[in-house]
Amino acid sequence: MGSEAGFEYHWRLSMGDADKMDPKLISEAKATETFPGFASKLKPGYRIFVFEFKTDFILARMPFAPNTFMDSEIFYAIVFEFENTTLDPIMLHSEAFERLSDYWMTDDEIIRLVDEAIDFARQNASSREVNWASLVVVGLEVRTAQQEGESNEAAMARVIRAQYLVPMSYLPFTYSLVESAPKIYNIPGIFIRDIRKKVDKIDGMCGICSRNMSVSIVASKLPRCGHTFHSGCICLWLEGCNRCPSCQTTAFIS
Numbered sequence: 445m446g447s448e449a450g451f452e453y454h455w456r457l458s459m460g461d462a463d464k465m466d467p468k469l470i471s472e473a474k475a476t477e478t479f480p481g482f483a484s485k486l487k488p489g490y491r492i493f494v495f496e497f498k499t500d501f502i503l504a505r506m507p508f509a510p511n512t513f514m515d516s517e518i519f520y521a522i523v524f525e526f527e528n529t530t531l532d533p534i535m536l537h538s539e540a541f542e543r544l545s546d547y548w549m550t551d552d553e554i555i556r557l558v559d560e561a562i563d564f565a566r567q568n569a570s571s572r573e574v575n576w577a578s579l580v581v582v583g584l585e586v587r588t589a590q591q592e593g594e595s596n597e598a599a600m601a602r603v604i605r606a607q608y609l610v611p612m613s614y615l616p617f618t619y620s621l622v623e624s625a626p627k628i629y630n631i632p633g634i635f636i637r638d639i640r641k642k643v644d645k646i647d648g649m650c651g652i653c654s655r656n657m658s659v660s661i662v663a664s665k666l667p668r669c670g671h672t673f674h675s676g677c678i679c680l681w682l683e684g685c686n687r688c689p690s691c692q693t694t695a696f697i698s
Contacts, residue, residue: 452587457564460579490525492577493565504587517606520619533562539617547586601656608674627683639664651690652677669693
């Protein structure tokens, strides 16, 4: 359970079927193996761990009311066994951190999840002779917990949804199998990451989806005009138009 007020995190680790892994993940792993200086740091007979994070976003209502499923997403991290065993969790942390922090997980909570996932992989993964890699499924529930005295509407507005988050394609160390739609503009990844901020409270609606911005969200504030939107909404907007949807100020130079 996380320490951020109003949010809870529950996870379950299991082994998946590596033979059914998408070929794109195999290609990504093989490309990583060829990085200059990378192979020399690997453990002899090293194994490859592919972590599949399957996240469900849940509204956890007050006691005795049923929980409500709101949204879901899947992303991947690819980790190699290093000669220096302290590097394995560091690699998983670096690949998963940005997305997990979007869920309002604390640093301590992320470290705990990473350490448990690495330990589970080491204990349960097969040898390289059996499979080219081992698939570890991280079933993660991100629960927005309704607080005492909080209305259903207010709790619903706080729920984290994948559609509001920065698209996976803008997270440099995270793998996703979701195909991106064709773009008119290629937004610099550093621009997207720089405008993304955790916001404790925003009044009003997102100017793109017309839904409540509410509290406890990850939003994006355009630097030139100051207008703020759901991160997922503004990313998709800027791929088709490089101007602010509210005031038409140029957001970035392509």
